[in-house]
Amino acid sequence: MIVKFRSESKELKLLRSLDSRMKLSVKDKNHFENLEKGFKGEKKFDDWIEEFFHNDCLILNDLLFDMNNTIFQVDSLLMSSDKALLIEVKNFEGDHYIEAERWYMSNGIEIQNPLHQVKRAETNLRRIFQAIGCNVPIESYLLFINPNFHLYQAPRNTPIIFPTQLNRFMKKLNKPSPPLKEIHHKFAERLVSLHLNDPPYKRLPIYSYDQLEKGIVCGSCFSFFEDFQTNRKDVICKECGYKENVKSAILRSVDEFRLLFPKENITTHAIHDWCKVIKAKKVIWRILTNNFKVIGQSRSTYFVDL
DSSP states (O other): OEEEOOOOOHHHHHHHHHHHHSOOOHHHHHHHHHHHHHHHHHHHHHHHHHHHOOSSOEEEEEEEEEETTEEEEEEEEEEOSSOEEEEEEEOOOEEEEEETTEEEETTSOEEOOHHHHHHHHHHHHHHHHHHTTOOOOEEEEEEEOOTTEEEETOOSSSOEEOGGGHHHHHHHHTSOOOOOOHHHHHHHHHHHHHSOSSOOOSOOOOOOGGGSOOSOBOTTTOOBOSOOOTTSSEEEOTTTOOEEEHHHHHHHHHHHHHHHOTTSOBOHHHHHHHHOSOOOHHHHHHHHHHHSEEESSGGGOEEEOO
16 A cells, blocks of 8 residues: 655756756756666666555655755655665766775766665664664665666675566565554554655755746757647657647646746746747636636736636
8 A cells, every 4th residue: 555655856856947948957857867876776676666566555755855964865665564664766877886885987987875774764764663662673675677777796785676686576565464443553653744745856956047048948858849839738849749738738837937936926928938839828727717716906916726
């Protein structure tokens, strides 16, 4: 049973939008690509769990906690009646190696030791368990989901699950365990209540409205729609062939505007300028009126959630 589903972070959504609309610095581009790749790996793990995992268990995905002013993340937590499995999912690709407990890519660039990350998450999660009165033991695993990953000189007896070991690991996960009790559901609900819904961003590029390219981006490849005729029901991306309802595309652009500029009012003029390719303001006005609550009159009119 999934107690908490996984969703894209605001940071990832924001960087994805900025990447489409401006030129990111090398540092910001790398950070964005790492977030994007990591999320894809986590979703791949979710699909694997959904297809093959059949045990009586509570699944909590993408938890973010603040323990003594230290923010840490738990990719996936599988809680059964007798233990909790903390799983850190990595979507690393290519050859990596270890020397003196330091991790490197094949080109010799050192990366953060993910085992240290797992250990810190386990330590902090155990403190949270103690705080909420949960005495279920925690087992931690570092799981590599990408089949094109290989690690040379991997130490033995470490909680690492390689792509070739996924089937065996799933058999372990599916071993029968005692049925869950109401107290386990309460623990899971308590953990979700402690999750940070609006965490501080680690680092964001500086941007302004004027420097961002205007238009409606494709929901699949994130290129800009060129031929956007509002008299049609759907619009098709010329780059990737993605098909989307016109109303959906405009509302998605409204959400993007709100994400990038949360302090700005949603007005017909603002969204018309933001979308760019919508010629008639009345189209924007009609969609906003039908999907938001109207505040004010005439030129002072703006829109808020229903």
